[in-house]
Amino acid sequence: MLIGEVARRSGVSTRMLRHYDSLGLVQPTGRTVGGYREYSEEDIRRIFHVEGLRSLGLSLRQIGTALADADFPPAVLVGDLIRRTEDRIEREQELLDRLRAIDASAPGGWQDVLRVVELLHGLDSPHAARRQQAVLAPAEDGPVPADVLAKAVLAESDPNVAGALRWALARAGGDGVATVAAGLRSADAGVRHRAVRAMAELPGDEAAAALVGALGDPDPAVRRPAALAVGSRGGRAAVPVLVGMVVEGASDVEAAEVLSVLATGHGCADQVMSALAGELAAPTADSAVRVRLTQALAELPATLTKDVLRHLAHDDDQAVARLAATLQRAP
Known part of the structure; x- marks a missing residue:
């Protein structure tokens, strides 16, 4: 089968097939009288093997190694691919969260977008003082996106920063209640505790109902502050x-x-x-x-x-x- 027909049937471009040939990855086993590449059924099967491994994220060099040695153990390569894929997904999720935060803030112009981006960068700082400054500084520039604050308060372990986040979230008018309430379902008792502390300072029936639900939490560090908040209401x-x-x-x-x-x-x-x-x-x-x-x-x-x-x-x-x-x- 000539290269053009192989390209049509396999979906792999002729340019890529020639690249495979130059690398020794898939070399056609035959040539026509005119010197054109001629692929056998085994060659075509190897093309599909290459494409299958590429779909998993392996490099062409890794694919060549894997196909050249039938005893080559896949566990190490597959484990590395899993870790790299997880890292990529985490980065993509962070980007998606940032874009959603910007969209939720309903920016009226690029200055508003930049303000939210600056807030997100500040909240990602490893320094507690910088995170606290990021929370308090935008108060003069306009409202801070409640969903951003809600997610940050669930993750914040520093008591001073957490206090600033709860204050800012309460000023946001209760828009982050749903996000904070989701923290009450976390498997991490620390996250549930932070959710209860934040919910106790939020107004409205939705927050009150979420606090009542936390009264049955198995961790006393969660149900006790929930009880104080529910009783006070x-x-x-x-x-x-x-x-x-x-x-x-x-x-x-x-x-x-x-x-x-x-x-x-x-x-x-x-x-x-x-x-x-x-x-x-x-x-x-x-x-x-x-x-x-x-x-x-x-x-x-x-x-x-x-x-x-x-x-x-x-x-x-x-x-x-x-x-x-x-x-x-x-x-």
């Missing part, structure tokens, strides 16, 4: 987690204060009192736990706690009894 679903925080001694003072807010201003008094009393009566509660629960009662209105404190003033645990008696006498 009047969500009674936070009561069990808040009482659990008092029992565990984890931010128990803050938890007790939020329980007071729920009991006095959101119609949750019976639920709060029942939960605290139940833990006080639990056979597994040691003295330290019962003291913290008694202290939590001090945050609630006296009209709700007086009967419980009167009973606790005669408790067998002297530490609990003395504390309850003191609280009874407090004005």
Whole structure:
């Protein structure tokens, strides 16, 4: 089969076929009387082998090595191709994210585009101070794209930069709620924690609903701040987690204060009192736990706690009894 027909049937240009020939990669086994290249069926099969390996990203040199040695192990080459492809996909994804961020900012001109690009470059800096500066600087130039801030806050581990990002995101008007909420589904507990911290500062029902969903998170570092945020917004679903925080001694003072807010201003008094009393009566509660629960009662209105404190003033645990008696006498 002559080179022109091979090109038509294989889809490989005659120029490329001649290049393969010059490299010794696919050399036609025959020549016509007139000296034209003539390809055999085996030659054509080799062309398709070359094209198949090219489609995987192998260089022509690598392909030549692979085809020349039937025992050549593919694992090393394939592993290298996988790593290079993953790197390329990551770079392409970063570019796509940048373009989407610019598009979402609805730029009115190239100055707006350059401002977003500068922000993205700043957020990519390895220096925390530079990232913080990038977040705060654009405030005078116009709104910062909320989606950019939301993605950055999920990835930011420096507390000062994270605080600046949460502040800027809250100023953006809640447009990044969906992106932050997606962080609550991350397998990384650190990302979920950052998502809850950011969500707690965002307004609106969507943020509130996402925080309620985080109350069941298996990681206490996620569900505890979620409970403080939900309770502060009047969500009674936070009561069990808040009482659990008092029992565990984890931010128990803050938890007790939020329980007071729920009991006095959101119609949750019976639920709060029942939960605290139940833990006080639990056979597994040691003295330290019962003291913290008694202290939590001090945050609630006296009209709700007086009967419980009167009973606790005669408790067998002297530490609990003395504390309850003191609280009874407090004005």
